[in-house]
Amino acid sequence: MTFPDLYNPPFTFRVHHTCREFHKKSSDFMDAQTFHFVNGSSPLSVSPHHILPQDKRPNLNQPPLLSSVPVIDLMEEPCSLVVDKISKACEEYGFFQIINHGVPHELCDRMLAVLTAFFELPPQEKAPFLATDQTQQVKLFNYYVKSDGQKKVSMWSECFAHPWHPLDDILHLLPQNPPQYREVIVEYGKEIYVLMKRLLSLISQGLGLENDCLETKIGEKPAFRAQGNYYPPCPDPELTLGLNVHTDVSALTIVRQLEGVTGLQVIKDGNWVQVEPIPNAFVINIGDQIQVLSNGRFKSVHHRAVTNKTRKRVSIATFYTPDKDTIIGPIRDLIDEQHPPLYWEYRFSEFLEEFFKQEGTRRMVKETFELKV
Numbered sequence: 001m002t003f004p005d006l007y008n009p010p011f012t013f014r015v016h017h018t019c020r021e022f023h024k025k026s027s028d029f030m031d032a033q034t035f036h037f038v039n040g041s042s043p044l045s046v047s048p049h050h051i052l053p054q055d056k057r058p059n060l061n062q063p064p065l066l067s068s069v070p071v072i073d074l075m076e077e078p079c080s081l082v083v084d085k086i087s088k089a090c091e092e093y094g095f096f097q098i099i100n101h102g103v104p105h106e107l108c109d110r111m112l113a114v115l116t117a118f119f120e121l122p123p124q125e126k127a128p129f130l131a132t133d134q135t136q137q138v139k140l141f142n143y144y145v146k147s148d149g150q151k152k153v154s155m156w157s158e159c160f161a162h163p164w165h166p167l168d169d170i171l172h173l174l175p176q177n178p179p180q181y182r183e184v185i186v187e188y189g190k191e192i193y194v195l196m197k198r199l200l201s202l203i204s205q206g207l208g209l210e211n212d213c214l215e216t217k218i219g220e221k222p223a224f225r226a227q228g229n230y231y232p233p234c235p236d237p238e239l240t241l242g243l244n245v246h247t248d249v250s251a252l253t254i255v256r257q258l259e260g261v262t263g264l265q266v267i268k269d270g271n272w273v274q275v276e277p278i279p280n281a282f283v284i285n286i287g288d289q290i291q292v293l294s295n296g297r298f299k300s301v302h303h304r305a306v307t308n309k310t311r312k313r314v315s316i317a318t319f320y321t322p323d324k325d326t327i328i329g330p331i332r333d334l335i336d337e338q339h340p341p342l343y344w345e346y347r348f349s350e351f352l353e354e355f356f357k358q359e360g361t362r363r364m365v366k367e368t369f370e371l372k373v
C-alpha cells in the first residue's frame with residue numbers, strides 16, 4: 001500500500017467553534033470536545049492526538065492468536081444443543097458468533113453499505129451530527145483515552161450512535177444522505193429486534209430460567225441504541241487503537257462486522273483472541289447487565305478494536321440496555337448457599353452515573369457494585 005505524497009491531516013472540528021448552531025450553552029461536555037474526522041485521508045503518519053502512551057498501545061507483535069470465539073449454528077437440532085453451546089460460550093468467552101440466524105445477508109450488507117457511505121461524506125455534511133451533549137439521541141463522536149496528565153487521546157475511529165428500534169419518532173433526526181439510510185436502518189432494526197428476543201430467550205434457558213426471564217428483568221422499556229464504528233486504514237496501527245479496551249454497559253450486544261477485515265479482539269485467559277469475520281455471521285456479546293443478572297456466571301468480557309494499514313473496517317453494534325429506572329441485581333433463582341449474591345441491587349441510572357464518571361479510563365464499573373464476600 002502506498003500513501004499519497006501529500007501529508008493530508010485528518011480533519012479536526014472544535015465543536016464549539018465550528019458548529020455554533022449546535023452549541024448547548026451550559027454543557028461542560030461540549031467544551032471538552034474536539035472531534036477528529038479520520039476518514040477520507042490517508043496520512044503518512046499518525047497525528048499526535050491519536051498516539052497512545054506506551055502502556056496503552058496494542059502491542060500487535062505478540063504471538064499469533066490461536067483460537068477464535070465459538071461459532072454456533074442456530075438451526076442445529078435439537079434446540080437444547082444450541083442452548084448448551086450458548087451457555088458454555090457465555091461462561092467461557094462472553095462472546096460467540098451465530099450463523100443461520102435468519103437475518104437476510106443482503107440486508108446486513110446494505111446496512112454496512114449505508115453506514116460506510118455516511119461516514120465517507122465530506123466532513124461538512126457530517127458536522128450537523130457532531131455530539132454536543134451526552135444525552136443527544138443521534139450523535140457523531142470519537143472515543144478517547146485519558147493519558148497521563150489527563151490529556152485526551154482520540155481513538156482511530158468515528159462513531160455514530162442513534163436508536164435502532166422503534167424509529168418512528170426519531171426518523172427525521174437520522175441522515176438524509178445517503179438517501180437509503182433511514183429505510184435500511186428501519187428494516188435492519190426490525191430483524192435485529194426479533195433476533196435479540198430470540199437470543200435473550202436462549203440465554204435465559206442457558207441459565208436454567210424461564211424463556212422470558214431475562215427480557216422481563218431487563219424491563220418493559222429497554223433502550224435500543226446502535227453504534228456504527230468506522231475505522232479507516234491507519235498508517236501505524238501500533239501507535240493507536242480503533243476502540244479502547246472496554247466491556248459493554250448493555251445487557252446484550254449484537255455486532256455485524258464487515259467481511260474480510262479483522263479488528264475486533266477479545267480477552268481470553270489473558271490473551272487477545274481475534275474474532276474472525278465469518279460470512280453472514282453476527283458477533284454476540286454479553287454486556288455488564290447480564291453478567292450481574294446471572295450473578296457472574298455469564299461474562300461481560302473486555303474487548304477492543306485494532307486498526308490495520310491497508311483496509312478500512314466498519315461495524316454496527318446494536319445494544320439492548322435497561323431503562324434508567326430498572327432495578328438490576330442477581331436473579332434470585334440463581335442464588336443459593338453455594339452461589340451467594342456477588343452484586344448489590346442497583347437502579348440502572350446509578351450504574352450509568354458510575355459509567356460516565358469513569359469516561360476515558362479502562363472502566364471498572366460493575367466492580368463498583370460488587371458485594372465483598
Ligand SMILES: O=C(O)CCC(=O)C(=O)O
Binds near residue numbers: 229
Ligand atoms: O468494531 C467492532 O467490532 C467492535 C464494536 C464494539 O465493541 C462496540 O461498539 O461496543
Ligand SMILES: [Fe+2]
Binds near residue numbers: 247248
Ligand atoms: Fe463493545
